[in-house]
Amino acid sequence: MNILQALFFPPEQPGGVSSMIPFILDRFNKRGWEMELFSLPKRVRGKGTEPVKFATFDWEMYAGNPIVDKYIQTYKDYVWWTKLRITKSYDVIHAHHPIVGLVMKQLYPDTPVIMTVHSSYEKELILNGKIEPNGVEHAFLTSIYCELEDKVDQLLTVSNSFKQYLGEFVQEPERIGVIPNGFDEKRFRPVPHENKIPQLITVCRLVPAKGIDILLLACAELKKSGQAFVLHLIGDGPIRPELEQMAIELNIYEEIIFYGYMLHPEDFMPFFDVFVLPSRAESFGSVFAEAALCGLALIGTDVGGIPEQIIHGQNGLLVPVDDVAALTNALEKVTGDPTYRYNLSRIAWDKAKNTYSMSRVVQQLKTVYRSYRKEE
Template structure:
């Protein structure tokens, strides 16, 4: 079977989806399946000119809005690039972004298209202060879910919580399959080590949705209580300067290291002790599974896919979002009790190996592909 994996970002771009799909390709090709990756290069902007028509709603009602117009132009660019680069058929197309899915179905209407919805773009924009909840941009993006249901042959998503989130936007939410992300265990090499001072690490894009302002306030409380630590922040983004200023304001600058973007943080993570990320929303939160496979204790917020990965008090700790005191108390537990921290990390590693293995994803995707296009 010949399958096209249609991405939005190129595989070398940061992010759980882009980094995971090449490993899926490698595993399928070892099984004798043909699989190619396709994405829109950053240099392709403003090329497409074709009209865009959706089946379930009239997008022109939202035209004149900068975000919507940019989205539609990106759709046109994806059409232009696909026409230019893809000139042979595939048995199945598996898309990982709404634009990729809708364009592929438009250009290859007779080819089964599966679409994995990995995250809520509109929720991220709201949390990052880019659009208003209930505003025209939000309405436009929510209508895309119904368009995806109408156009694609199989919708998939990465967590039960995210399926519940999009359920009001589709006619048949029960038909959406949930396949949590999986990870190639060979990429992760836990390392035995002893750190005199507890080393905390977080890995994310530096945007408001990730809740790093809450993390810094929690760390200030942790320090006030007399608990030594070092916080390592891997990632970059538009609020880096703001976070650095907040660290200075909270008298934390000597306790925090800002690294910027790193291509393979999993090579770095095993030498730390605790992974913490107080996201305000998260469809899945791939980095938690990755940190668990590095044998780190997990501390996260009780939102979205994070809450499906962490059983509070068993393989990690969950706290409410927007609550720096609760986060500080959770961090205090793992900072002051190495045995408790070790047991959480061990349980997290066990669950991640069993539930979030790449082999499990391959097995589930094989069933989806065979159902879409029986041999």
């Protein structure tokens, strides 16, 4: 079979999806499958001019809104770039962004298009203070899900929690499949090490949705209790200056290292002890599986797809969203008891290896792709 993996972001950019798909492609190609990547370069902006029309709703009722207009222009750009660059046919197209899925089905109506919805753009915008719940932008973006259901051949997502979320916006939620993200076992693996002072790490974009402000408040309480630690913050984003100032005011700046963006954090993630990320929303939370495969103890929030990865008290600790006291208590448990921390990390590694290995995900995808194999 000849399969196209169609991304929105180029694979060299950071992010769970764009960094994962090239490894999937490599696994398939090594097994004799024909598979290629396609994406929209950053430089392609404002090129598309073809009118956009949806079958399930009239997007023009939302026209004039900056976020909606940008979304539609990006759709037009993707149409323009796809027509320019794709010159062959494929047996199956696997899209990884709503714009991509809809464009591919518009241009290649006779080709099966599988669409994996990896995250919720509208929830991210709400949590980051960019749009209001139930506003114009929210209505437009959630209407896209029904359009996807109407157009593509198969809807997939990455967690049962996110399937439930999508189910509110489609007609037949039971038809949505779930295939969790997969991770290369050679890329993410434990490394023997011993740290005298517990080393905490988080990897994320520095935006309000990730809850790093709550983490800093909890770390301040941890310091007051007399527990030594170092927090490694890998990632960049619009609120980095605000977080750095907050760390200074909380008197924990000396305990924190702000690295900024890093292309391959997995290269030295295994040398730390605890991964902690108090997200306010996560469709799946790929970085938790990555950290588990690197042999770290996990602390996350009881939200989205995170509880599907962390069983509280067995392979990590879950805390409520925005609960500083609960997060502080969890940090005290894992930093103060190396044996407890090790046991959590060992079970987390075993669960992640069995559930989120790339080999397992490749087998699940093969089953989906083969269901669209053309009869000879």
